[in-house]
Amino acid sequence: MLLVSDSQTQPITSHVLHRLYTEVMILADEARAYFERHHENDSIAPELAVSFSCESLKVTTRLMHSIAWLLSEKAIYSGEIDESRLEHHDRELGYAPASDKRLVDTLPSQAQYLVSESEIIYDRLKRLSRQIQSVTSQPKPFQHLMLDRLAQAF
Numbered sequence: 001m002l003l004v005s006d007s008q009t010q011p012i013t014s015h016v017l018h019r020l021y022t023e024v025m026i027l028a029d030e031a032r033a034y035f036e037r038h039h040e041n042d043s044i045a046p047e048l049a050v051s052f053s054c055e056s057l058k059v060t061t062r063l064m065h066s067i068a069w070l071l072s073e074k075a076i077y078s079g080e081i082d083e084s085r086l087e088h089h090d091r092e093l094g095y096a097p098a099s100d101k102r103l104v105d106t107l108p109s110q111a112q113y114l115v116s117e118s119e120i121i122y123d124r125l126k127r128l129s130r131q132i133q134s135v136t137s138q139p140k141p142f143q144h145l146m147l148d149r150l151a152q153a154f
Contacts, residue, residue: 014077021070024121028063031114035059044108051103052111058099059114062122065094069125073132093129096122
C-alpha cells in the first residue's frame with residue numbers, strides 16, 4: 001500500500017495519480033505554448049534570451065521527469081509492472097536542476113509563474129517518491145515472509 005505521508009495511512013489511489021498526472025500535463029501544455037510563443041516572437045530582451053532559454057529547459061526537464069515518474073507509478077499501481085520486475089524498477093524521480101531565484105525574478109511574470117509551478121509540483125512528487133521508497137523498502141512483517149515461503153513451496 002502506498003502512503004500519502006509518513007503520518008497518514010491513506011493509500012494513494014489511482015484517482016490521485018490520475019489527478020496529479022492531469023495537473024502536470026496541463027502545466028506542461030501551458031509551458032510549451034508559452035515558451036514556444038516567446039521563442040518565435042523574440043519578445044524577450046536580448047540580454048535575457050539565454051537565461052530565458054535555460055529556464056525554459058529547466059521547466060521542461062522538471063515537467064518531463066514528473067510525467068515519466070507519474071506514468072511509471074500508474075503502471076506499478078495498476079499492476080502493469082509485476083512484483084518481480086518491481087524490485088529492479090527505478091522508482092526515483094529523475095534529477096532536475098533548481099532555478100536561480102534572482103534570475104527568475106527578471107523574467108516576465110508568466111515565465112515566473114511557470115517556473116514556480118513546475119518547482120512546486122516537482123517538489124511534491126519528490127516528497128511523494130521518497131515516501132513511497134521508504135514504504136516499499138521497509139522489511140516485510142514476519143507473517144508476510146512466512147506466507148511468501150508457503151507460496152513458493154506450493
